[in-house]
Amino acid sequence: MxxxxxxxxxxxxxxxxxxxxxxxxxxxxxxxxxxxxWEVEEIVTMQAVDALKEQASAALVSAKAGIGSPLEYWMYEKRMDLGLLAQSTGLWQWRVRRHLQPLGFAKLSQKLLSVYADALGISIDQLKSLP
Amino acid sequence: MNQAARNQTPVAQTTFQHQHAAHCESGVISSLLRHQGVAISEAMAFGLSAALSFAYLPFIKMGGMPLIAYRMPPRFIIKGLAKPLNATFAFETFSKPDAGKARLDELLAQGKVVGLQSSVYWLPYFPEDMRFHFNGHNLLVYGREGDDYLISDPVFETTVRCASADLQRARFAKGALAPKGMLYYPKTIGNNGVQPEAVLGAIRKNCKIMLGPIPIVGIRGMRMLAKKIRKLPALSAETNAFVGHIIRMQEEIGTGGAGFRFVYAAFLQEAAVVTNRPRLAELADELTLIGDGWRAFALATARMVKGRDVMDPNKLADLLLDRATVEAAFFVRLRDAAQQC
Known part of the structure; x- marks a missing residue:
């Protein structure tokens, strides 16, 4: 070149x-x-960004419908996945997986909520709500 | 002076020169060394540490995708410069984030310029679309003013600032390659210049890496990845995501284009002068052409990802295999050109 x-x-x-x-x-x-x-970079970067955004908007839809939790939405919104969220919180993946369900999320203690909020860089109030 | 008052005192290395670089680690370490009086360019730092590579690491996942690296792993460049420059570097990690912050402040107060490993995602000065959870980024801190750290990030043309809470988060991000607050700085430096024998040794070492026997590294790694691409179904979203990911690894921030091949070509030109072997400059020209081939591979892939051309995994595999064949021959010639006299 x-x-x-x-x-x-x-x-x-x-x-x-x-x-x-x-x-x-x-x-x-x-x-x-x-x-x-270079447009080539733009194409492949947008491809990755779009994949993350799609995950987040799918999670938002299911959280609003009550079949997913706000935690799942915020996880994807912050460009994380199950593995990274588990590592960032220091929790086992199976526990995080449970908390991603609406029922598991509803039962979260204040302490665990703050662990998740910290890892995601948001407040507890934000974590419990949806945009 | 109490702690609070000391934190308010601005410290900055006014003599520090920021450099815009193609790659974060070679950019950071060459700036750091130049600040200490060593005459070294980014390309020389990259080449002298034998950092050029290719590796297909299917067992390291980032966002569900395998790691495909066009250079050696993080810290390889810094560590690789220790011997040729007869230098020692201090690397420190911290189990407690507060201790990591205190240590950084202490070093800055001593007038040091400090290198940091960090996540990209948590650095607010990066544009939104460049912020991914990638923990192998490098930057330099050269001062502090109030709550802001003064940062020389080689990806950016000018220096930037970052609030301490954000930098703290970026330094202690979790996940693959977690930085654990890693900071580094040179302790002693023996040579202020680059020795011809060290340059030739680094070239031979790099040829060994590229031509080596490990099936996922160097030329063999390219062949294995080509085999993997060939097996992908043509009509599948996963195929698109996978091949797009390869190109991101090759062309995104911090490669200087063509998966570092152009940076290494710049190094070979410098090497030709240092060692007085004009043959190395000819090989630099060859490598530049090889790099153009990598960019053609990127372009072909992006067109297929975008749907401008029909997705054809076989064709992409052929292009990659062609790079493997060309580079296999190139590194043999380079090895011969760098033989001891």
Whole structure:
């Protein structure tokens, strides 16, 4: 890639941040050039972001219908999954899985609620509510 | 002076020079070393630690996807520079977050610039769409002002700030590669420059990694991943997610494009001068062309993900196998060019 080919496609996922990429200058030297992004990156990044957003909105629908818990929604909203939430709270996965159910969530003690709220970086009130 | 008053006193290394870099770890460590008077570029730090790689690690999952790395694991670059620079680095982790914060403040008060491992997700200065739960990020703290830490993050063109509560969360995030508050700084540095023999040794070591016998690493890792791609069904959402993920690993933040191949080419050009072996500069040109091939692989994959071309796992597997074949020959030539005289 030469420096004139360094993509400057205004990649939306970068939100104006320019990243450094190495490219060949006219004198043959490899130099670091600021890039506004490549559509290829935008496609694969948005693919990953969209997958996370879909999980969150599916969880929101089921939480509102009463077949899922707000915890499940907030877990996906914060881009986590079962494994990461379990690691972040220090709880066993089977326990977290139980708390993701509406019944299990309803029985949560104040202490466990605060453990989850902490791990997700939100307040207990937020954790119990849905947007 | 009591603790509260000391926390209010701004400390900052005014002589510190921020550098925009392609990769976080090589960017951080080269800035840190230059601050200590070592003449070293990002590309040289990357090459001198023999950090170029390819690894397909199906048993390490991030967000349900296997880890595909185009470089050696975190801290490999920093540790790899210890021997050639005859340097020692201090690495500290903390079981208690408060202790990690106190230690950082103490080092800053001593006038040190400190490297940190952190999560990307909890750093508010990252744009929303770049914030994933990835714990292998590196940044430098060069000062503190009120409740804000002054940060040199190599992904960004200029320095940034981060409130202490946010940085604390990012340093003590859990999950794969959990940083545990890791901080590091050079303790002693023996050589202020790069020795030709060390450069040649690093190149030979890197060739060994790429040509090695482990089935998931180097050329063999590419072949194994190609085999895995070939088995994917053409019409499936999982296929799309999987191949898209490979490209994210290759082109997203912190690779400098083409899975570090361009950074390594920049290193080979510097190596040619340091060792007085022009052959290495020719090989740098070859590697740049190889990198263009990796970008063609990324482009072909993204077009299929987006539905502009029909998803064809066989074609992607062929493109990847082609990279394996080309790199297998390249690293043999590079090994020969870096032989001891």
């Amino acid at each position: 030469n420096i004139h080919e360094v993509p400057q496609e205004g990649n939306a996922t970068l939100a104006g941040v320019r990243k450094a990429v190495y490219a060949r200058a006219d004198n043959g030297q490899m130099v670091a050039v600021a890039s506004q992004g």
